Amino acid sequence: MPPSTSMARPPELATDAQWDRAIELTLRRLVYGAGAGLALGLIFTRSSAGRGRAMSFGLGMGVGSAYTDASREFGGVVPPLPSVLQPTPK
Template identity: 45%
Template sequence: MAENKQLDLNAKWDAYLDLGLRRFAYSSLAGAIGGLLLFRSPVTRWASLAFGAGVGIGSAYTECSYKFDGSPAKLSTPTISDTPASLDGQE
């Protein structure tokens, strides 16, 4: 049973690395092409490439966190009963 869980974890890490590297490469390429087409300054071209790489890594991280942990906990808005009494106007 423990060996089966280890194999499942290894498969998830393999999928994470594959997805992460692919999205990093494709987004960096899209950022580089966009930078070449839209910007003249080398600094803004590098910034466009870095932005694309960040988007790729972020999207890969988000999708892989769903695979590892399942759906993230939903944030709820505080209700009146959650607020301290001093904020309600009651002393």
């Protein structure tokens, strides 16, 4: 007999799905951030130190954005933006 669609998922499976999404998001943004930093480093700097710094900055941006999104999914550990910085609704 197939499982009923009206049955709720156990909390363990919901947490596993959250972790899977968080890990996937983190890895994807790490790669995108490193690639963007490396591309900008290759375009705008001539030294290997400058390229390394640009790549590190891209990695930091990727990790920071992934952490923010993942913490919101896990219960809002990161506080929302102050009302001054939030866009105004149109």
